[in-house]
Amino acid sequence: MTIASTPTQDAERPLRKDAARNRELILETAAEVFAEQGLEAGYDEIARRAGIGVGTVYRRFPERSELVQALFETRIDEMVAIGEQAAAIPDAWEGLTWFFEKSVEKQVADRGLKEVMVQTLSESGQMTVGRERIGPIVESLMERAQADGALRQDVEVTDLGMQLMLIGSLSTPEQPELWRRYLTLLFDGLRARPDSTPLPLEAPPDEAMHMLMCNLQGRRA
Structure with a gap:
Protein backbone atom coordinates (compact mmCIF):
# COMPACT_ATOMS: atom_id res chain seq x y z
CA MET A 1 0.00 0.00 0.00
CA THR A 2 1.33 3.44 -0.93
CA ILE A 3 1.34 5.93 1.92
CA ALA A 4 0.49 9.44 0.81
CA SER A 5 2.88 12.13 1.90
CA THR A 6 1.60 14.65 4.40
CA PRO A 7 1.69 18.44 3.88
CA THR A 8 4.41 18.60 6.51
CA GLN A 9 6.58 16.09 4.64
CA ASP A 10 6.07 17.95 1.36
CA ALA A 11 7.11 21.21 2.99
CA GLU A 12 10.29 19.65 4.38
CA ARG A 13 11.68 18.54 1.01
CA PRO A 14 12.30 22.05 -0.43
CA LEU A 15 13.88 23.07 2.87
CA ARG A 16 16.36 20.23 2.62
CA LYS A 17 17.18 21.23 -0.96
CA ASP A 18 17.55 24.86 0.09
CA ALA A 19 19.84 23.83 2.92
CA ALA A 20 22.03 21.84 0.52
CA ARG A 21 22.16 24.76 -1.93
CA ASN A 22 23.04 27.18 0.86
CA ARG A 23 25.80 24.89 2.05
CA GLU A 24 27.36 24.70 -1.41
CA LEU A 25 26.98 28.46 -1.86
CA ILE A 26 28.68 29.11 1.47
CA LEU A 27 31.56 26.76 0.63
CA GLU A 28 32.08 28.29 -2.82
CA THR A 29 31.98 31.83 -1.44
CA ALA A 30 34.16 31.00 1.56
CA ALA A 31 36.76 29.53 -0.80
CA GLU A 32 36.82 32.80 -2.77
CA VAL A 33 37.01 34.98 0.34
CA PHE A 34 39.67 32.84 2.01
CA ALA A 35 41.68 32.84 -1.23
CA GLU A 36 41.83 36.64 -1.06
CA GLN A 37 41.95 37.29 2.68
CA GLY A 38 43.06 34.05 4.33
CA LEU A 39 41.25 32.07 7.00
CA GLU A 40 40.88 35.10 9.25
CA ALA A 41 38.18 36.52 6.95
CA GLY A 42 34.89 37.08 8.75
CA TYR A 43 31.57 35.31 8.29
CA ASP A 44 29.95 38.67 7.55
CA GLU A 45 32.03 39.05 4.37
CA ILE A 46 31.17 35.51 3.28
CA ALA A 47 27.47 36.18 3.86
CA ARG A 48 27.59 39.53 2.03
CA ARG A 49 29.15 38.05 -1.09
CA ALA A 50 26.88 35.03 -1.03
CA GLY A 51 23.82 37.26 -0.74
CA ILE A 52 22.53 35.51 2.38
CA GLY A 53 22.18 36.42 6.03
CA VAL A 54 25.15 35.90 8.30
CA GLY A 55 22.87 33.82 10.52
CA THR A 56 22.55 31.29 7.71
CA VAL A 57 26.32 30.88 7.62
CA TYR A 58 26.43 30.33 11.38
CA ARG A 59 23.57 27.81 11.24
CA ARG A 60 25.39 25.73 8.63
CA PHE A 61 28.83 26.12 10.23
CA PRO A 62 28.52 27.19 13.89
CA GLU A 63 32.28 26.79 14.37
CA ARG A 64 34.91 28.07 11.96
CA SER A 65 36.69 24.73 12.32
CA GLU A 66 33.64 23.04 10.76
CA LEU A 67 33.84 25.33 7.73
CA VAL A 68 37.58 24.73 7.41
CA GLN A 69 37.00 20.98 7.65
CA ALA A 70 34.38 21.07 4.89
CA LEU A 71 36.72 23.07 2.66
CA PHE A 72 39.55 20.65 3.43
CA GLU A 73 37.44 17.73 2.25
CA THR A 74 36.57 19.61 -0.95
CA ARG A 75 40.22 20.42 -1.59
CA ILE A 76 41.23 16.80 -1.03
CA ASP A 77 38.64 15.80 -3.66
CA GLU A 78 40.20 18.31 -6.07
CA MET A 79 43.71 16.98 -5.40
CA VAL A 80 42.51 13.44 -6.04
CA ALA A 81 41.00 14.56 -9.35
CA ILE A 82 44.31 16.20 -10.36
CA GLY A 83 46.11 12.98 -9.45
CA GLU A 84 43.76 10.89 -11.57
CA GLN A 85 44.35 13.19 -14.55
CA ALA A 86 48.10 12.92 -14.01
CA ALA A 87 47.89 9.12 -13.96
CA ALA A 88 46.24 9.22 -17.39
CA ILE A 89 49.25 10.99 -18.94
CA PRO A 90 51.20 8.32 -20.88
CA ASP A 91 54.68 9.58 -19.98
CA ALA A 92 55.39 8.72 -16.33
CA TRP A 93 57.75 11.64 -15.63
CA GLU A 94 55.43 14.12 -17.30
CA GLY A 95 52.50 12.79 -15.28
CA LEU A 96 54.38 13.15 -11.99
CA THR A 97 55.68 16.65 -12.69
CA TRP A 98 52.31 17.79 -14.06
CA PHE A 99 50.64 16.67 -10.83
CA PHE A 100 53.05 18.69 -8.70
CA GLU A 101 52.96 21.73 -10.95
CA LYS A 102 49.15 21.84 -10.91
CA SER A 103 49.03 21.22 -7.16
CA VAL A 104 51.44 24.04 -6.36
CA GLU A 105 49.78 26.30 -8.92
CA LYS A 106 46.49 25.80 -7.09
CA GLN A 107 48.08 26.53 -3.71
CA VAL A 108 49.71 29.76 -4.88
CA ALA A 109 46.54 31.02 -6.57
CA ASP A 110 44.48 30.26 -3.48
CA ARG A 111 45.89 31.64 -0.24
CA GLY A 112 43.03 30.08 1.67
CA LEU A 113 43.80 26.66 0.20
CA LYS A 114 47.34 26.68 1.57
CA GLU A 115 46.16 27.78 5.01
CA VAL A 116 43.37 25.20 4.99
CA MET A 117 45.76 22.41 3.99
CA VAL A 118 48.50 23.36 6.47
CA GLN A 119 46.12 24.02 9.36
CA THR A 120 44.01 20.93 8.81
CA LEU A 121 46.83 18.56 7.93
CA SER A 122 48.67 19.64 11.08
CA GLU A 123 45.91 17.87 13.03
CA SER A 124 47.02 14.26 13.30
CA GLY A 125 43.57 12.79 12.56
CA GLN A 126 43.17 14.80 9.38
CA MET A 127 46.73 13.96 8.38
CA THR A 128 45.59 10.34 8.24
CA VAL A 129 42.57 11.23 6.11
CA GLY A 130 44.66 13.24 3.65
CA ARG A 131 47.32 10.55 3.47
CA GLU A 132 44.78 7.80 2.84
CA ARG A 133 43.15 9.75 -0.01
CA ILE A 134 46.16 11.31 -1.75
CA GLY A 135 49.02 9.05 -0.66
CA PRO A 136 48.18 6.07 -2.91
CA ILE A 137 47.85 8.34 -5.95
CA VAL A 138 51.21 10.03 -5.37
CA GLU A 139 52.83 6.68 -4.61
CA SER A 140 51.48 5.25 -7.86
CA LEU A 141 52.78 8.22 -9.87
CA MET A 142 56.18 7.85 -8.21
CA GLU A 143 56.41 4.10 -8.73
CA ARG A 144 55.55 4.51 -12.39
CA ALA A 145 58.27 7.15 -12.84
CA GLN A 146 60.79 5.05 -10.93
CA ALA A 147 59.97 1.98 -13.02
CA ASP A 148 60.67 4.08 -16.13
CA GLY A 149 64.03 5.09 -14.70
CA ALA A 150 63.03 8.77 -14.64
CA LEU A 151 62.70 9.30 -10.87
CA ARG A 152 65.53 8.54 -8.46
CA GLN A 153 64.93 5.39 -6.44
CA MET A 162 56.81 18.32 2.32
CA GLN A 163 58.34 19.83 -0.82
CA LEU A 164 54.86 20.47 -2.18
CA MET A 165 53.83 22.42 0.92
CA LEU A 166 57.09 24.38 1.11
CA ILE A 167 57.29 25.39 -2.55
CA GLY A 168 53.66 26.49 -2.42
CA SER A 169 54.73 29.29 -0.06
CA LEU A 170 57.48 30.64 -2.32
CA SER A 171 55.94 33.64 -4.05
CA THR A 172 55.95 37.41 -3.57
CA PRO A 173 53.72 40.23 -4.87
CA GLU A 174 56.60 41.28 -7.13
CA GLN A 175 57.26 37.70 -8.31
CA PRO A 176 54.00 35.76 -7.98
CA GLU A 177 55.42 32.85 -9.98
CA LEU A 178 58.73 32.64 -8.14
CA TRP A 179 57.72 29.14 -7.02
CA ARG A 180 58.26 27.88 -10.57
CA ARG A 181 61.99 28.54 -10.22
CA TYR A 182 62.23 26.33 -7.15
CA LEU A 183 59.92 23.69 -8.55
CA THR A 184 62.25 23.42 -11.55
CA LEU A 185 65.21 23.00 -9.18
CA LEU A 186 63.26 20.32 -7.32
CA PHE A 187 62.48 18.44 -10.53
CA ASP A 188 66.15 18.49 -11.52
CA GLY A 189 67.04 17.07 -8.11
CA LEU A 190 64.45 14.31 -8.45
CA ARG A 191 65.71 13.13 -11.82
CA ALA A 192 67.45 9.76 -11.79
CA ARG A 193 71.10 10.25 -12.78
CA PRO A 194 74.18 8.04 -12.42
CA ASP A 195 75.99 10.82 -10.54
CA SER A 196 73.15 11.74 -8.15
CA THR A 197 74.37 12.45 -4.62
CA PRO A 198 73.01 9.81 -2.22
CA LEU A 199 70.51 11.23 0.25
CA PRO A 200 72.18 11.45 3.69
CA LEU A 201 69.19 10.47 5.83
CA GLU A 202 66.05 8.40 5.54
CA ALA A 203 62.77 10.15 4.80
CA PRO A 204 60.73 11.01 7.92
CA PRO A 205 58.10 8.43 8.87
CA ASP A 206 54.43 9.24 8.43
CA GLU A 207 54.11 9.84 12.17
CA ALA A 208 56.64 12.70 11.99
CA MET A 209 54.59 14.57 9.40
CA HIS A 210 52.25 15.88 12.12
CA MET A 211 55.15 17.59 13.88
CA LEU A 212 56.55 18.94 10.61
CA MET A 213 53.18 20.44 9.67
CA CYS A 214 52.99 22.08 13.08
CA ASN A 215 56.45 23.52 12.46
CA LEU A 216 55.18 25.04 9.21
CA GLN A 217 52.49 26.78 11.24
CA GLY A 218 55.00 27.92 13.84
CA ARG A 219 53.25 26.15 16.69
CA ARG A 220 54.03 23.21 18.93
CA ALA A 221 52.67 19.73 18.20
Missing part, protein backbone atom coordinates in the same frame (compact mmCIF):
# COMPACT_ATOMS: atom_id res chain seq x y z
CA ASP A 154 65.63 6.80 -2.97
CA VAL A 155 62.75 9.33 -2.95
CA GLU A 156 59.78 8.65 -0.66
CA VAL A 157 56.20 9.96 -0.68
CA THR A 158 56.82 12.04 2.45
CA ASP A 159 59.75 13.77 0.72
CA LEU A 160 57.48 15.04 -2.03
CA GLY A 161 54.64 15.93 0.33
Whole structure:
Protein backbone atom coordinates (compact mmCIF):
# COMPACT_ATOMS: atom_id res chain seq x y z
CA MET A 1 0.00 0.00 0.00
CA THR A 2 1.33 3.44 -0.93
CA ILE A 3 1.34 5.93 1.92
CA ALA A 4 0.49 9.44 0.81
CA SER A 5 2.88 12.13 1.90
CA THR A 6 1.60 14.65 4.40
CA PRO A 7 1.69 18.44 3.88
CA THR A 8 4.41 18.60 6.51
CA GLN A 9 6.58 16.09 4.64
CA ASP A 10 6.07 17.95 1.36
CA ALA A 11 7.11 21.21 2.99
CA GLU A 12 10.29 19.65 4.38
CA ARG A 13 11.68 18.54 1.01
CA PRO A 14 12.30 22.05 -0.43
CA LEU A 15 13.88 23.07 2.87
CA ARG A 16 16.36 20.23 2.62
CA LYS A 17 17.18 21.23 -0.96
CA ASP A 18 17.55 24.86 0.09
CA ALA A 19 19.84 23.83 2.92
CA ALA A 20 22.03 21.84 0.52
CA ARG A 21 22.16 24.76 -1.93
CA ASN A 22 23.04 27.18 0.86
CA ARG A 23 25.80 24.89 2.05
CA GLU A 24 27.36 24.70 -1.41
CA LEU A 25 26.98 28.46 -1.86
CA ILE A 26 28.68 29.11 1.47
CA LEU A 27 31.56 26.76 0.63
CA GLU A 28 32.08 28.29 -2.82
CA THR A 29 31.98 31.83 -1.44
CA ALA A 30 34.16 31.00 1.56
CA ALA A 31 36.76 29.53 -0.80
CA GLU A 32 36.82 32.80 -2.77
CA VAL A 33 37.01 34.98 0.34
CA PHE A 34 39.67 32.84 2.01
CA ALA A 35 41.68 32.84 -1.23
CA GLU A 36 41.83 36.64 -1.06
CA GLN A 37 41.95 37.29 2.68
CA GLY A 38 43.06 34.05 4.33
CA LEU A 39 41.25 32.07 7.00
CA GLU A 40 40.88 35.10 9.25
CA ALA A 41 38.18 36.52 6.95
CA GLY A 42 34.89 37.08 8.75
CA TYR A 43 31.57 35.31 8.29
CA ASP A 44 29.95 38.67 7.55
CA GLU A 45 32.03 39.05 4.37
CA ILE A 46 31.17 35.51 3.28
CA ALA A 47 27.47 36.18 3.86
CA ARG A 48 27.59 39.53 2.03
CA ARG A 49 29.15 38.05 -1.09
CA ALA A 50 26.88 35.03 -1.03
CA GLY A 51 23.82 37.26 -0.74
CA ILE A 52 22.53 35.51 2.38
CA GLY A 53 22.18 36.42 6.03
CA VAL A 54 25.15 35.90 8.30
CA GLY A 55 22.87 33.82 10.52
CA THR A 56 22.55 31.29 7.71
CA VAL A 57 26.32 30.88 7.62
CA TYR A 58 26.43 30.33 11.38
CA ARG A 59 23.57 27.81 11.24
CA ARG A 60 25.39 25.73 8.63
CA PHE A 61 28.83 26.12 10.23
CA PRO A 62 28.52 27.19 13.89
CA GLU A 63 32.28 26.79 14.37
CA ARG A 64 34.91 28.07 11.96
CA SER A 65 36.69 24.73 12.32
CA GLU A 66 33.64 23.04 10.76
CA LEU A 67 33.84 25.33 7.73
CA VAL A 68 37.58 24.73 7.41
CA GLN A 69 37.00 20.98 7.65
CA ALA A 70 34.38 21.07 4.89
CA LEU A 71 36.72 23.07 2.66
CA PHE A 72 39.55 20.65 3.43
CA GLU A 73 37.44 17.73 2.25
CA THR A 74 36.57 19.61 -0.95
CA ARG A 75 40.22 20.42 -1.59
CA ILE A 76 41.23 16.80 -1.03
CA ASP A 77 38.64 15.80 -3.66
CA GLU A 78 40.20 18.31 -6.07
CA MET A 79 43.71 16.98 -5.40
CA VAL A 80 42.51 13.44 -6.04
CA ALA A 81 41.00 14.56 -9.35
CA ILE A 82 44.31 16.20 -10.36
CA GLY A 83 46.11 12.98 -9.45
CA GLU A 84 43.76 10.89 -11.57
CA GLN A 85 44.35 13.19 -14.55
CA ALA A 86 48.10 12.92 -14.01
CA ALA A 87 47.89 9.12 -13.96
CA ALA A 88 46.24 9.22 -17.39
CA ILE A 89 49.25 10.99 -18.94
CA PRO A 90 51.20 8.32 -20.88
CA ASP A 91 54.68 9.58 -19.98
CA ALA A 92 55.39 8.72 -16.33
CA TRP A 93 57.75 11.64 -15.63
CA GLU A 94 55.43 14.12 -17.30
CA GLY A 95 52.50 12.79 -15.28
CA LEU A 96 54.38 13.15 -11.99
CA THR A 97 55.68 16.65 -12.69
CA TRP A 98 52.31 17.79 -14.06
CA PHE A 99 50.64 16.67 -10.83
CA PHE A 100 53.05 18.69 -8.70
CA GLU A 101 52.96 21.73 -10.95
CA LYS A 102 49.15 21.84 -10.91
CA SER A 103 49.03 21.22 -7.16
CA VAL A 104 51.44 24.04 -6.36
CA GLU A 105 49.78 26.30 -8.92
CA LYS A 106 46.49 25.80 -7.09
CA GLN A 107 48.08 26.53 -3.71
CA VAL A 108 49.71 29.76 -4.88
CA ALA A 109 46.54 31.02 -6.57
CA ASP A 110 44.48 30.26 -3.48
CA ARG A 111 45.89 31.64 -0.24
CA GLY A 112 43.03 30.08 1.67
CA LEU A 113 43.80 26.66 0.20
CA LYS A 114 47.34 26.68 1.57
CA GLU A 115 46.16 27.78 5.01
CA VAL A 116 43.37 25.20 4.99
CA MET A 117 45.76 22.41 3.99
CA VAL A 118 48.50 23.36 6.47
CA GLN A 119 46.12 24.02 9.36
CA THR A 120 44.01 20.93 8.81
CA LEU A 121 46.83 18.56 7.93
CA SER A 122 48.67 19.64 11.08
CA GLU A 123 45.91 17.87 13.03
CA SER A 124 47.02 14.26 13.30
CA GLY A 125 43.57 12.79 12.56
CA GLN A 126 43.17 14.80 9.38
CA MET A 127 46.73 13.96 8.38
CA THR A 128 45.59 10.34 8.24
CA VAL A 129 42.57 11.23 6.11
CA GLY A 130 44.66 13.24 3.65
CA ARG A 131 47.32 10.55 3.47
CA GLU A 132 44.78 7.80 2.84
CA ARG A 133 43.15 9.75 -0.01
CA ILE A 134 46.16 11.31 -1.75
CA GLY A 135 49.02 9.05 -0.66
CA PRO A 136 48.18 6.07 -2.91
CA ILE A 137 47.85 8.34 -5.95
CA VAL A 138 51.21 10.03 -5.37
CA GLU A 139 52.83 6.68 -4.61
CA SER A 140 51.48 5.25 -7.86
CA LEU A 141 52.78 8.22 -9.87
CA MET A 142 56.18 7.85 -8.21
CA GLU A 143 56.41 4.10 -8.73
CA ARG A 144 55.55 4.51 -12.39
CA ALA A 145 58.27 7.15 -12.84
CA GLN A 146 60.79 5.05 -10.93
CA ALA A 147 59.97 1.98 -13.02
CA ASP A 148 60.67 4.08 -16.13
CA GLY A 149 64.03 5.09 -14.70
CA ALA A 150 63.03 8.77 -14.64
CA LEU A 151 62.70 9.30 -10.87
CA ARG A 152 65.53 8.54 -8.46
CA GLN A 153 64.93 5.39 -6.44
CA ASP A 154 65.63 6.80 -2.97
CA VAL A 155 62.75 9.33 -2.95
CA GLU A 156 59.78 8.65 -0.66
CA VAL A 157 56.20 9.96 -0.68
CA THR A 158 56.82 12.04 2.45
CA ASP A 159 59.75 13.77 0.72
CA LEU A 160 57.48 15.04 -2.03
CA GLY A 161 54.64 15.93 0.33
CA MET A 162 56.81 18.32 2.32
CA GLN A 163 58.34 19.83 -0.82
CA LEU A 164 54.86 20.47 -2.18
CA MET A 165 53.83 22.42 0.92
CA LEU A 166 57.09 24.38 1.11
CA ILE A 167 57.29 25.39 -2.55
CA GLY A 168 53.66 26.49 -2.42
CA SER A 169 54.73 29.29 -0.06
CA LEU A 170 57.48 30.64 -2.32
CA SER A 171 55.94 33.64 -4.05
CA THR A 172 55.95 37.41 -3.57
CA PRO A 173 53.72 40.23 -4.87
CA GLU A 174 56.60 41.28 -7.13
CA GLN A 175 57.26 37.70 -8.31
CA PRO A 176 54.00 35.76 -7.98
CA GLU A 177 55.42 32.85 -9.98
CA LEU A 178 58.73 32.64 -8.14
CA TRP A 179 57.72 29.14 -7.02
CA ARG A 180 58.26 27.88 -10.57
CA ARG A 181 61.99 28.54 -10.22
CA TYR A 182 62.23 26.33 -7.15
CA LEU A 183 59.92 23.69 -8.55
CA THR A 184 62.25 23.42 -11.55
CA LEU A 185 65.21 23.00 -9.18
CA LEU A 186 63.26 20.32 -7.32
CA PHE A 187 62.48 18.44 -10.53
CA ASP A 188 66.15 18.49 -11.52
CA GLY A 189 67.04 17.07 -8.11
CA LEU A 190 64.45 14.31 -8.45
CA ARG A 191 65.71 13.13 -11.82
CA ALA A 192 67.45 9.76 -11.79
CA ARG A 193 71.10 10.25 -12.78
CA PRO A 194 74.18 8.04 -12.42
CA ASP A 195 75.99 10.82 -10.54
CA SER A 196 73.15 11.74 -8.15
CA THR A 197 74.37 12.45 -4.62
CA PRO A 198 73.01 9.81 -2.22
CA LEU A 199 70.51 11.23 0.25
CA PRO A 200 72.18 11.45 3.69
CA LEU A 201 69.19 10.47 5.83
CA GLU A 202 66.05 8.40 5.54
CA ALA A 203 62.77 10.15 4.80
CA PRO A 204 60.73 11.01 7.92
CA PRO A 205 58.10 8.43 8.87
CA ASP A 206 54.43 9.24 8.43
CA GLU A 207 54.11 9.84 12.17
CA ALA A 208 56.64 12.70 11.99
CA MET A 209 54.59 14.57 9.40
CA HIS A 210 52.25 15.88 12.12
CA MET A 211 55.15 17.59 13.88
CA LEU A 212 56.55 18.94 10.61
CA MET A 213 53.18 20.44 9.67
CA CYS A 214 52.99 22.08 13.08
CA ASN A 215 56.45 23.52 12.46
CA LEU A 216 55.18 25.04 9.21
CA GLN A 217 52.49 26.78 11.24
CA GLY A 218 55.00 27.92 13.84
CA ARG A 219 53.25 26.15 16.69
CA ARG A 220 54.03 23.21 18.93
CA ALA A 221 52.67 19.73 18.20
